Amino acid sequence: MIKSKRFDDITIHLYEEQYREALSQFQLNERQRIYSSLPKEVLDDALNDPNRVANVALNDDGDVVGFFVLHQHYQHEGYDTPEEVVYIRSLSINERYQGNGYGTKIMMNLPEYVQSVFPDFGHLFLVVDAENEAAWNVYERAGFMHAATKEEGPIGKERLYYLDLSSKYVSSLKLSSSKQSEQGPVDIIDLKVNQEKVGFLAIEQFQERLIIRALLVEDAHREVGIAQNALRQLSTYVRQNYENIDVIEVMLFGARNELKPLFQKSNFVETIVTDDYTMFEKYINY
CATH class of the missing domain: 3.40.630.30 (Gcn5-related N-acetyltransferase (GNAT))
Known part of the structure; x- marks a missing residue:
């Protein structure tokens, strides 16, 4: 020891x-x-x-x-x-x-x-x-x-x-607002490991909700748990940077969308399930 x-x-x-x-x-x-x-x-x-x-x-x-x-x-x-x-x-x-x-x-x-x-x-x-x-x-x-x-x-x-406690855990991941967020209604959150950008989240506010429009991790970093860690941190990031947001949501298209397990493991809950899409939500205020 x-x-x-x-x-x-x-x-x-x-x-x-x-x-x-x-x-x-x-x-x-x-x-x-x-x-x-x-x-x-x-x-x-x-x-x-x-x-x-x-x-x-x-x-x-x-x-x-x-x-x-x-x-x-x-x-x-x-x-x-x-x-x-x-x-x-x-x-x-x-x-x-x-x-x-x-x-x-x-x-x-x-x-x-x-x-x-x-x-x-x-x-x-x-x-x-x-x-x-x-x-x-x-x-x-x-x-x-x-x-x-x-x-x-x-x-x-x-x-x-x-x-x-997996060796894939990424303890140095940071979420930070991108300058691109100033260019339109969609906010870009950079995912950085040791100050290097390795991906991003795109989110858009609609009333008391934040909608995840995109989640991308660069190919070289996809096997080290960055996407899941980013989704775990997202609730705290939203509470610190937005007002009056109660729910984060995402819509995944296709019955076998490969991102479903990712959101399930990140404490998102299926609220609507159809043959064409699945809606996931996560309440951030308890």
């Missing part, structure tokens, strides 16, 4: 006793305490359970800026998830270091880190309170898919998120 991995200006490290004092000083504000336990409240339970692994995130100065637990074989009450599963639990950023993007950086790189710790596991899950929109926007940005909603969790309505 690896001990640490460095990503940009953070290092994710397996817990060691030298970090206990820093975790005892870890702070969260009153609202954040509703959603997450303090590290000191869950640390010893994690250390005494062979299925749990405690982890810290360090900045370039060696400060403990984040904490989380990876829990293998965990089954969250009310959800039927696979046996070979890893849950992310008790994820939090020390209040003193919030506002520096550490949470987003951790989530964007967490799949690669989890694969290093648990190379034989293929499923990554987490549960978040439905009211904690800032958190689930980060999760969707990192490629996690909203898989289910539970009306009555321990502290109210909650959302289950899932990510396939």
